[in-house]
Amino acid sequence: xxxxxxxxxxxxxxxxxxxxxxxxxxxxxxxxxxxxxxxxxxxxxxxxxxxxxxxxxxxxxxxxxxxxxxxxxxxxxxxxxxxxxxxxxxxxxxxxxxxxxxxxxxxxxxxxxxxxxxxxxxxxxxxxxxxxxxxxxxxxxxxxxxxxxxxxxxxxxxxxxxxxxxxxxxxxxxxxxxxxxxxxxxxxxxxxxxxxxxxxxxxxxxxxxxxxxxxxxxxxxxxxxxxxxxxxxxxxxxxxxxxxxxxxxxxxxxxxxxxxxxxxxxxxxxxxxxxxxxxxxxxxxxxxxxxxxxxxxxxxxxxxxxx
Numbered sequence: 001x002x003x004x005x006x007x008x009x010x011x012x013x014x015x016x017x018x019x020x021x022x023x024x025x026x027x028x029x030x031x032x033x034x035x036x037x038x039x040x041x042x043x044x045x046x047x048x049x050x051x052x053x054x055x056x057x058x059x060x061x062x063x064x065x066x067x068x069x070x071x072x073x074x075x076x077x078x079x080x081x082x083x084x085x086x087x088x089x090x091x092x093x094x095x096x097x098x099x100x101x102x103x104x105x106x107x108x109x110x111x112x113x114x115x116x117x118x119x120x121x122x123x124x125x126x127x128x129x130x131x132x133x134x135x136x137x138x139x140x141x142x143x144x145x146x147x148x149x150x151x152x153x154x155x156x157x158x159x160x161x162x163x164x165x166x167x168x169x170x171x172x173x174x175x176x177x178x179x180x181x182x183x184x185x186x187x188x189x190x191x192x193x194x195x196x197x198x199x200x201x202x203x204x205x206x207x208x209x210x211x212x213x214x215x216x217x218x219x220x221x222x223x224x225x226x227x228x229x230x231x232x233x234x235x236x237x238x239x240x241x242x243x244x245x246x247x248x249x250x251x252x253x254x255x256x257x258x259x260x261x262x263x264x265x266x267x268x269x270x271x272x273x274x275x276x277x278x279x280x281x282x283x284x285x286x287x288x289x290x291x292x293x294x295x296x297x298x299x300x301x302x303x304x305x306x307x
Contacts, residue, residue: 006055012204014055023102026094032080033073037065046072049116051212053079059284077216093125100134109136111294119143123232137239137298144255145229172221177210194247194276245275
């Protein structure tokens with residue numbers, strides 16, 4: 001079964017990139033990168049989350065590529081990026097730096113959007129030189145900086161050691177996900193999406209998540225379990241917008257509220273009623289609209305000041 005299992009029609013089918021390239025990270029890890037849209041247009045960089053791939057951003061790419069240069073990449077071990085023994089926040093930061101250096105001209109700035117583990121990637125890279133040189137503004141979607149397992153409400157119990165233990169066992173499972181069946185869709189919807197999610201959204205997310213190799217899924221679950229990037233939030237000194245769904249069980253709204261309170265330059269937090277963890281798929285218009293606004297406000301300002 002292909003690792004690139006995803007829907008091939010409709011709004012969540014990944015569009016064909018204008019070009020593809022390979023970025024090489026600090027430890028030699030090779031990262032699959034796609035570039036969409038016209039050269040010379042304002043740049044947007046998209047970092048997907050745990051168990052996902054560039055296909056997760058299909059709706060944003062389809063819309064933004066009309067008048068933006070959209071750069072999306074597969075995190076190591078995901079999509080078309082080979083797995084690597086190194087799984088850590090530092091590796092995520094190295095990879096983002098490598099993508100920025102491979103796709104942006106010296107001094108060129110972009111809006112960087114990260115969903116879930118992609119947002120954690122941004123936090124991990126916030127003090128890095130390449131990130132600071134290239135990031136004009138940031139969007140953090142459905143993410144958190146620490147205490148991820150303890151905060152999760154996937155297990156419907158009162159917060160405490162029992163819930164944390166059960167959540168750790170579920171998220172860190174080594175079991176194969178198998179084919180996308182009606183039961184698999186129901187499980188994925190419960191854990192990651194809002195109650196009103198449309199069938200095409202659920203199908204798109206299920207195919208992407210089920211395509212992630214189980215060893216990769218398990219390895220990165222261990223990193224997320226121990227994650228502490230609170231220092232990275234405080235170092236993220238660029239205009240940063242935050243989006244979260246009120247029905248997010250993986251990174252509940254309290255996580256995003258804590259981010260908004262700790263960020264040096266938070267431009268605001270948007271809580272989307274009834275939306276779950278998969279905000280770019282479940283609520284494509286607000287996510288895309290926020291990216292467009294960040295580009296309009298911050299990349300043009302930087303360009304005028306540099307002129």
